Amino acid sequence: QSALTQPPSASGSPGQSVTISCTGTSSDVGGYHYVSWYQQHPGKAPKLMIYEVSKRPSGVPDRFSGSKSGNTASLTVSGLQAEDEADYYCSSYAGSNKFSVFGAGTKVTVL
Amino acid sequence: EVQLVESGGDLVKPGGSLRLSCAASGFPFSHTYMGWVRQTPGKGLEWVGRITATRDGATTDYAAPVKGRFTISRDDSKNMLFLQMNTLKNEDTAVYYCTTEVWFRADVWGQGATVIVSS
Numbered sequence: 518q519s520a521l522t523q524p525p526s527a528s529g530s531p532g533q534s535v536t537i538s539c540t541g542t543s544s545d546v547g548g549y550h551y552v553s554w555y556q557q558h559p560g561k562a563p564k565l566m567i568y569e570v571s572k573r574p575s576g577v578p579d580r581f582s583g584s585k586s587g588n589t590a591s592l593t594v595s596g597l598q599a600e601d602e603a604d605y606y607c608s609s610y611a612g613s614n615k616f617s618v619f620g621a622g623t624k625v626t627v628l
Numbered sequence: 629e630v631q632l633v634e635s636g637g638d639l640v641k642p643g644g645s646l647r648l649s650c651a652a653s654g655f656p657f658s659h660t661y662m663g664w665v666r667q668t669p670g671k672g673l674e675w676v677g678r679i680t681a682t683r684d685g686a687t688t689d690y691a692a693p694v695k696g697r698f699t700i701s702r703d704d705s706k707n708m709l710f711l712q713m714n715t716l717k718n719e720d721t722a723v724y725y726c727t728t729e730v731w732f733r734a735d736v737w738g739q740g741a742t743v744i745v746s747s
Contacts, residue, residue, distance in 0.1 A: 519672055553733040555673075562725055562737040563665075563673065569731070606673050610732035616689055617675035617732055 520545065520618035521607055528626040529597045537623045539590040539607030545618055547588035551610035554583055554592045557622075558603045566605075567592060594625065602627045630654040630736050632726045637741030644716050648741050650709040650726030655736075658682055658704035663729040664711050666722035667740075674722075676711070678729050693719075716745045 522540040529535040539546065539554075546552055552570045555563035565574050567583035570590060580595045590609070594601050607620040636648040650662075663678035677690040679700045688700050699712040709726055724741050727734035 549732075551732040555734070562739055563734070564737070565733060565735055568733045568735075574735070608673070608675075608733070613689075616678070616691070619673040619675065621672045 519621040520611065520615075521609060521620035523605075523607060523620035523623045525621070526624045526626065528628055529594075530628045531597055531599065533597050534593055534595045535597060535625055536591050536593045537605055537607075537625070539592070539609075539620050541588050541590075541609055541611075541618070543588060545609040545611040545615075546585065546590050548612070549610045550585075552583070552585055552590040553608045554581075554590075555606045555608065556601075556603045557606065563606060597627050599627050601625060630728075632728070632736055632738035634724065634726050634738045634741035637724070637743050639744045639746065640716055641747050642716060642718060642745055644745075645712070645714045646716065646743060647713070648711040648724055648726075648743070650711075650738055652707045652709065652726075652728075655728070657702075657707040661729040662700075662702060662709045663727045663734060664700065664709075665725045665727055665734055665737075666720075667725065668719075668722040676724070679709070713743070716743075718745050721745045 554567040556566045557563040570585045571583040582593045604622045606622045611618045631653045633651045664676040680687045697715045701710045726738040728736040
C-alpha cells in the first residue's frame, strides 16, 4: 500500500485538461514543499516533470503545472496531447525517518 | 549529456547477495547526492536509499524495508555508484533505478536494472 493516494486512472480528449490528485498527510505532502511528479511511459524510466510543488525542470512543457492545498497536491496537464498518455507518480519528502514516499500512480489516457 | 547506466541485475536465490553498479557521466558526480529507487508491479515506486556527496560525508540513509541489508557506496574516482544487497527476499524483486537526488527529488534516472529473487 502506497503512502500517497492517487486515483488509478484519468482521461481526457486531445486539447482538454486533466488533473490528478495526490493525497497524503501533514507528515508528508502537507508538511513540506517537496512534492514532485514523475511521468513514465511503458518500458521507460520515470522522468521528473514537476518539483517543489510547482516548478518545472528545463525542457518540460508549460502545459504541465502543479499545486498544493493542505495535504493534497495536484498535477494538471493542459492541452492534452497523445504523447501525454503515460503513468504519473507523485512523491513527497516525509521527514528524516521515511525520506521519500510515492503514490501508486495514475494512468492517464488520451481518448 | 547527463547519463546514468545501471548494471548487475540478475536472478538470485532468497538469502543471496547481489551488487548493482551505476556509471555516471555528464555532471559533477562527486558533488552530487545519489539515490536508488525500485519499482515493482505490485507496489509501484519505492525509495530505497541515498548517499550524500563526499564533501558532505558520503552519509547514507535507507528505507525501513532494506535497512541493515542494503548498503549504498560511491567511488568518485570512477564516477560509480553501488548498491550492495544482502539477505535478499522475494519482495526485493524489482527494477532498480539509479538516480541523482536533489532536495528530495530524483532529477535524473538510469534505465534500470532488473533483480529477480526466486528459488
